[in-house]
Amino acid sequence: MPLLSDYDCLRVLDLGCGIGRNSIYIAENYRNKCCMVDCVDILDIAIEKLKSNARTHGVGKRINGILGTIEQYGIHKNTYDLVLAVSALEHVESENSFIYKLQEIKDGIKSKGIVCLVINSEIREVNRDTYEELDPQFEVNLPTEVVKSYIDNVFAGWNILKKTVSFQEYDIPRDSITSHLTTNVITFVGQSL
Numbered sequence: 001m002p003l004l005s006d007y008d009c010l011r012v013l014d015l016g017c018g019i020g021r022n023s024i025y026i027a028e029n030y031r032n033k034c035c036m037v038d039c040v041d042i043l044d045i046a047i048e049k050l051k052s053n054a055r056t057h058g059v060g061k062r063i064n065g066i067l068g069t070i071e072q073y074g075i076h077k078n079t080y081d082l083v084l085a086v087s088a089l090e091h092v093e094s095e096n097s098f099i100y101k102l103q104e105i106k107d108g109i110k111s112k113g114i115v116c117l118v119i120n121s122e123i124r125e126v127n128r129d130t131y132e133e134l135d136p137q138f139e140v141n142l143p144t145e146v147v148k149s150y151i152d153n154v155f156a157g158w159n160i161l162k163k164t165v166s167f168q169e170y171d172i173p174r175d176s177i178t179s180h181l182t183t184n185v186i187t188f189v190g191q192s193l
């Protein structure tokens, strides 16, 4: 949020927004200024809950819930001050869509705008009890170094504010079993020139 304090009017895009964990927080922080957050999610229940959460937090007019896929949502050039995609881009339909969307995000950012990406990579899931290997429930599951190189290529020349990889593991209930998931989570925050 400190990076966003200088804007009089903030235009934000949250791809794969879920129920608004990030977008509502941003809108609340801009409560006394001009702000519009475009929030895209494929799930109608996520968009409904997003809108009701936004109303509950008094920012209903600042949250624009858009039902659709990240792939379908065409990002207009030079439009946003901030684009967020938190645990979302790994759910686009293919590696090509992933690369295309990274480029579109870059082109959609205004001068001095910020991109914040959190992307899971090298995801493995095993049955916690039997250690049987499971199919990770992520459409794009790339090696960490490959995702990093795509980001480096697309955002070359930008001011890099954060670029980290953190190993994470947790248990997830999947039907009748519990999956143990491990992932290298890549966080990238960059500012355009």
Ligand SMILES: C[S@@+](CC[C@H](N)C(=O)[O-])C[C@H]1O[C@@H](n2cnc3c(N)ncnc32)[C@H](O)[C@@H]1O
Binding pocket: 015, 016, 017, 018, 019, 020, 021, 022, 040, 041, 042, 043, 046, 068, 069, 070, 071, 085, 086, 087, 088, 091, 092, 093
């Ligand atoms: C792990 S959640 C993250 C939600 C939110 N970004 C957050 O940090 O709380 C992933 C979200 O992406 C959405 N999603 C998955 N595939 C999508 C797609 N192809 N297009 C749009 N949204 C998608 C899911 O419905 C879900 O709400």
